[in-house]
Amino acid sequence: MKILYGWVRELVDVTLTPEQAAERLIGAGTEVASVTRLAPAGLRGVVVGEIRAIERDLGESHGHRLLLCRVSTGREELSVVSGAPNTRVGVRAAFAPPGASLPGGRAIGMATIRGAPSQGMLCSERELGLGEEHESGLFELEPDARLGADLVAHLGLEDSVLEIEITPNRPDCLSILGIARELSALTGAPLREPAVALKESNEAAADLARARIDAPDLCARFTARVITNVTVGPSPAWLAVRLRAVGLRPISNVVDVTNYVLWELGHPLHAFDRDTVADHAIVVRRAARGERFTTLDGQERTLTEAMLVIADPRRAIGLAGVMGGANTEVGPRTTRVLLEAAWFDPACIRRTSRALGLRTDAAYRFERGADVEALPVAGARAAQLIADLAGGSVARGLIDVYPAPRPRRRVSLRMSRVRRVLGIAPRVAEAARILGGLGLPVTERGEELEVEVPGFRRDLVIEDDLVEEVIRVWGYDRIPSTVPGGVTGVVSQPRTLRQEAALRQALAGAGLSEIVATSFTDPVTDEALAGDGPLEPLPLLNPLSEDASLMRRHPLAGVLAAIATNARRQQPDVRIFEIGKTYGQHQADIVEPRWLAVAVTGARGPAAWYRAPEAADAYDAKGLAEHALAALGVTATEVATPEPAAAFEPDLHGVLVTPDGRGVVEFGEVSATVRERFGIDAPVFAALVGLDALLDHEPAPSRHQPLPRYPAVARDLAFLIGAGQPVTAAEIESALRAEAGPLLRDLTLFDVYRFPDGRRSLAWRLTFQAEDRTLTDDEVNTIQARVAERATAGFSIALRSR
Amino acid sequence: MSHPRVDLIAGEARTAIAAARGASELEQARVRYLGRQGALTLLLRSLGTLAAGERPRVGAAANEAKRELEALLEARLAEARARERREARGRQRLDLTLPGRRPPRGSLHPLTLVRDRIVEIFAGLGFSVAEGQEIESDYNNFEALNIPRDHPARDMQDTFYFSEDTLLRTHTSPVQVRVMKAQPPPVRIIVPGRTYRRDVADATHSPVFHQVEGLAVDRNISMGDLKGTLALFAREMFGPGSSIRFRPSFFPFTEPSAEFDVGCFLCHGGGCRFCKQSGWLEIGGSGMVHPQVLKNVGYDPEEVTGWAFGMGIERIALLRYGIDDIRLLLENDLRFLGQFA
């Protein structure tokens, strides 16, 4: 909200500069976004001039007739050329004599135009930086404007505008009066509320209009004044200038007064043409469902029973607290004005305004809470101003329907509570002075204050609200810096966090980069990845865009997007992981399981002189998953065939299974269809670990094994597997292990070779060791022969001669 | 002490050692004089054949010569080995300027680094970590925190909804409610987590972001303790010279409420673009837990008081690392990710 500082200073005697005032307000919790001078930057030396004579016609230029005029500034007369259409003798207008400057730093000097000397320039609104108007010509001033007066001063532009941003609890600061009250409390300068010297006529308002509230839950109070014999016309310049300065468009004297008082006192008012109100009778009632109503902006709106209208016996004439109606609008022919000042339920106004998408200044205030006590004052102030500016007279008496007057709340404040909450407290007299300065009547009772809360501070409800008022004005800087005492027990971390920390350390240590990705995805990608998964999608009711319209259901969404981004930016080699969540509906529950996703693509490592370049493959994904599991103390070496999933290539998709039979890792090559959706050309290998299931799998504490005391003996066995033989490494390995018996210490597959004809060679190193003796060659030879025989015979494969 | 027979052998041996070229010739010399069949060894072994009076003299002289020769051999052998290594290196010299065999270097995300640091600092101050869910009820996210429906305070946090009652949490504050409902006071927790607001993404806004929330509730805990705790945090997080400032503000779930600013550590108060020339960086919101919130979770506001604060992890990461666009954080460009430690 724009606040004119000069206007504030009419109500409070502060000597602060606008900038200083802004600083004080910010320090007390009212945000001031900006302080701007009203006068356009660079406008200097322009004065009120009068065209005394037109001396010569200099001919046409760009469709304008150039006239040589004699212009007076009161002190001197100058020759000036003007091409404006409204150039005429006797007009007073903005005149820039030589030495003046216009916005943008344009300096005015002497010139010669068509051979005639021009000593200065008569200016348009646009040239002065005061508006867009240019074609209509000179910026005309009132005929009685003082000749030679500085234009900036004459227009009241020597002022500054503060852009105020309030927090939702302080609607009272949405007015000149509210800001003046704050400054008064902060500086001690006395507050001068606007004086209302109401001159009432003999005609009784009650004879001219009636009012009734049919929905007292939504309208606590309805007041009205009637002003008769008005002449609707434009507002005087001082009023128009003020309204423009705070960003309002002047409309007519009557309407402008309601806006003026809204800004000054913070209370929304509405003016009806009294003679268009049927039976001159107002009814405040709920709208009928489907009731149609045309608001002042010309829009027809369909209402619901949750909305409140101002009506006459025949129809709605205003959308309560939001906008008036076209059917009773004040216009040029209006002579009697019915002026409404009412109090509406904030939640009702907010719902109505949101439902209709109609955000007005009035609704903004009513939904934050208006001052029910201020209605008579606001109405009187506006009525008198209308009478003053539009002629006419204020009818005698206030129409005031107030079925259940609201008592002022009383809240007490113990100084002991202040100290307890803040750690410090001012003396009780100081606290009383502060609260009094805020306009709150205070009674001192020893170390306790009793505060009466006026209607403009309905936000003050409990004792701690007063604690805040005291410290806000006394100064937050006075709050001491202390450290809480006491111990609350051992500091703990959830197991989830420890688990994630272990994974991060292991994977970053293994050369992967951690990513953090969005939780949102688009429906098509989500369906492609997770359409066959266990979760139902969770679409947002109000997404920002279609491509972020639901929660991701698949843990690959983040890493694939990151790979795509990097691929587009010439970074084809990516090794990343993400610890994040997926989200979805699972039967009746909304779930958000945690996942580890690992993905690699491109080269396995950066190019280096000591290493041949190698492309990453599915074993990278598998190995990284095993590495991650090891960091959690989980072993899962057995590979099982998973249910097919759209995210992975069917033949390159495995599950790692723990010894107790639980699948804990899914790994393989990401399906080409899916990655192409992300715009990734190269194969991607990934592994997924569901982290929640591993939480109830806390590994047993490690137990020490004594170191071997006798030497080990190693033997290598290589097997040749025919092309097309389906036997797997794991099958051979488990056979070797079973046959080798208890003396086998270690079994390592150290060589895999695939011949061009499809045959495979697999070589294992078997390490034997006994705990109680040195093994003999004969002993080991016997086991080796048995093991080799079991494998060759069992799988019909050949032992490779070495 | 000497003896002619010993002197004769020792003299020969010294000559042989001096003449030896390289380790293998030294070894030959050792075998010849000190080995099992070596001249000096045989002499020592034959002491029994000597006259009783001569034995001590010859024995002593021979032992002395043996020690001397062993030392000499060892010294020459070390010399010879060093020379041989030098010569071998000379034949295939290494270019030590070649890059070393580096293990791959991974990285943690800047948001992780900042979050871990914050959690670590507060752990040192006695705060345990608590977590909650991102998809929350309207009640926990708003109503329990004193933000009723149809209240303008809801405008402060534009919200993503799944249904009228289910939403994406707009702050980590619902975890306050969950923790307090689950345990009696005292409470001292820190809550890191992902949060959402319906803001269009630009250089300073992201609809997906992260917060850390702190909560302390106890019998005797004041806003001064809040300020002191945040001051300690600021010094740990932003440097020992950091100061903090409170500004009055409004949050429906705290009373009194305060925004807290940290003295700009980039310009040290002189004014720069990060602090908008003010010398202060806005870090977060805080305040004393509203008595109504304490009542909502079954605590007695006359028995206990508490405070809470919240801050954006992104905001701190941006400031700490000098990042000028929040969107970089979720883009995951490797060249970006590799810059933080």
Ligand SMILES: [Zn+2]
């Ligand atoms: Zn700065």
